[in-house]
């Protein structure tokens with residue numbers, strides 16, 4: 001997990017995702033899915049590579065203080081709902097990890113973090129990347145449906161959990177493949193070949209965020 005400094009920085013990003021025009025956000029769907037973007041002008045059509053990693057932040061409500069410990073948010077549930085709806089379901093479907101970053105109290109900010117250093121996390125990420133290259137010559141994120149079928153198959157318990165989650169949460173086929181890729185990555189980070197129920201559970205949880213976006 002990133003340190004508190006990073007979490008606070010993410011929370012404080014001024015230009016949050018929901019401030020962009022909805023059409024601009026929706027235009028991200030094509031490159032997020034395919035890794036390229038097509039531009040059509042009159043009779044001409046050009047395709048450009050557009051493979052990128054999207055990291056975005058948004059406030060929890062119009063005033064930004066929803067869930068703050070001192071209860072200063074006065075937004076109505078309807079205002080919060082409308083604000084969050086500016087991110088469409090299909091766009092959210094293409095975002096693998098959705099996490100809530102709660103506000104920190106002064107005491108929490110001043111406490112020593114005791115978390116892992118970035119160097120340690122970097123080493124683990126590099127190791128997971130090497131595992132993926134050795135196994136399939138590409139990162140998990142780039143696997144197509146056939147690749148997911150071949151390399152991201154969970155064990156019986158993981159499969160049962162995933163089926164239950166899909167049914168209960170009404171997840172799409174796209175979400176299904178993305179969850180399996182994230183579960184594969186979590187298993188790689190732990191250095192295990194097997195994709196088990198805990199890996200699937202973490203992948204499903206990481207996708208749902210606080211549960212208010214789904």
Ligand SMILES: [Zn+2]
Pocket residue numbers: 061062063064065066073074075
């Ligand atoms: Zn508010």
